[in-house]
Ligand SMILES: *[C@@H]1O[C@H](CO)[C@@H](O)[C@H](O)[C@H]1NC(C)=O
């Protein structure tokens with residue numbers, strides 16, 4: 657009986673420690689965000705991890721490959737994200753224009769095709785290796801997590817960090833993807 661009780665106490669403590677870990681991550685993310693340095697976020701990133709529960713994403717997931725995105729400042733204080741990706745054996749480029757929002761590291765994006773607005777936020781970043789991004793639809797049902805990496809290959813710890821981030825955001829394991837590299841369209845330098 658006593659050992660059963662201590663087992664339960666142990667489980668509850670573990671759960672609480674788990675909670676603390678989550679809270680610490682959230683607090684840490686806020687500290688990093690409040691001193692977000694936009695100029696250090698510029699340049700080339702690789703979309704090394706993605707998670708989304710949209711049905712579109714679930715369908716495309718298996719055929720996705722890594723894409724490269726160049727972040728540049730835009731005239732209105734926002735960002736231009738120019739992505740190069742492989743589609744039907746050809747490299748295509750696509751520019752997304754992000755408007756600044758009131759919070760540092762957060763930007764709004766209106767899809768020219770659908771007219772929907774999303775809020776894209778840098779949740780955690782160390783500028784020279786990785787960034788964790790959260791994208792939420794403001795006027796439509798959409799939620800996505802993105803791992804940006806400065807290099808095409810990832811440390812195992814970084815993959816784990818992203819998986820944990822996704823799970824805290826409510827994504828299940830089967831919605832997380834680490835898109836494979838392709839030889840095409842992924843030059844390290846411009
Ligand atoms: C995706 O998850 C959000 C909550 O994070 C939920 O509101 C939404 O209904 C989900 N969408 C789908 C397609 O499952």
Ligand SMILES: *[C@@H]1O[C@H](CO)[C@@H](O)[C@H](O)[C@H]1NC(C)=O
Pocket residue numbers: 728729730731736751753
């Ligand atoms: C941002 O992208 C848009 C659309 O491609 C382009 O018209 C604009 O000149 C770009 N801005 C900068 C500062 O490069």
